[in-house]
Amino acid sequence: MFRVATPKTEEELEQYFTFRWTYLRKPWNFAPGSERDEYEQVAEHRVIMNGKGEIVAAGRVHLNTAEEAQIRHIAVHGDYLRRGLGQMILGALEGVARELGAIRAVTNSRETSIDFFSSCGFVIEREAPNELGMLKRQQMVKKLTDPGIVMLHPKWCKELQDTWTETIPITEHMGIKLHQYTGRTLETRASLNKNINIHGTMFAGSIFSLATLTGWGMIFLQLKERQLMGEIVLGDGDIHYHKPITMKPRAMCHIESLSGKFAPLEKRKKCRFTLQVDIMDDNNAVAEFRGVFWVLPPKKENDEEE
Structure with a gap:
């Protein structure tokens, strides 16, 4: 399980800066300390931790003006590439930028990172100053006016949200919304106020519903990725x-937890999948859901009973 955290103690910050140097400066033969600049004290720093408490991704955001945030120093551990962690840390930094009041984000991207930022909604605005006097960069920009922006396949995500609203009306009453989909990670959120019990915490049944819908949604989007259709049911x-949820209910499903094969569906046979959904209260892990889902092949018109 991966989680976003904020390095706060001296030891945590030292580990964070060491990580940045290792993956962003050391490969170019820059000395330790070159990973830091004059904005560190006014910036917000975020890391992604694995289940062992190790840093596997990191990044930073600070305000250039009241309306513009600059995202810098995104790095992912070499053993954790292509797991959606780059999108995950970028999403966390964009969220911080919105909370700070920014309506647009900029980043000075090296040529090797342009495709990544483009896939996340950034566009090239102009050439940026070279980094440390030698690394060519382009300034890229993204509007942050939509706080619920989804990074990947927004049409599919809207279809998923509409499907929940139309077929499971209680999702609207619970305030369950799709927050982010990166292709490898699906995050949903719910309204605490709409699901609060007499103890001031979230109903256990609401947490279960949030987790179930998140797992269901991951399979829905994976079917879209493969251009397949089927009826998804919880087995x-x-x-x-x-721990109880007292602040911000979040649910996250990572593609690594999904086990099963889609191939039988192409032969009009049902498929069995297992997956895990991690429940968070803001950035604190509070519960784990493990589900078994079945995908049934769509019926043909002549399959209906006479």
Whole structure:
């Protein structure tokens, strides 16, 4: 399981800067310390931790003006590439930028990173000053006016949200919304106020519903990725609660947790999938859901009973 965290203690910050140097400066033979600049004290820093508490991705954001945020120093551990962690840390930094009041984000991208930022909604605005006097960069910009922006396949995500609203009306009453889809990670959120119990925490049943819909949604989007159709049903679900939710209900499903094969569906046979959904209270892990889902092939017109 991966989680976003903010390095705060001296030790945590030192590990964070060492990580940045290792992946952003050391390959270019720059000395330790070159990873830092004059904005560190006024910037917001974020890392992604794995289940062992190790940093696997990092990044930083600071305000250039009241309306413009600059995102810098995004790095991902070499053993964790192509797992959606780049999009995950970028999404976290964009979220911070919105909370700070920014309506646009800029980043000075090296040529090797342009495709990544382009896939996340950034566009090239102009050439930027070279980094450390030698690394050519382009300034890229993204509007942040839509706080619920989805990074990948927005049409599919809208279809998923509409499907929930039209076929499971309770999702609207619970305030369950798709927050982000990167192709490898699906994040949903719910309104605490609409799901609060007499103890001031989220109903356990609401947490289970949020987790179930998130797992269901991941399979829905994976079917779209493969241009397949089918009816998704929950076969079994098990959830373990560790702490109550008192702030911001979030659910995240990573593609690595999805186990099963889509091939039988192409032969009009049902498919069985298992997956895990991690439940967070803001950035704190509070529960894990493990579910079994079945995907049934769509019926043909002549399959209906006479």
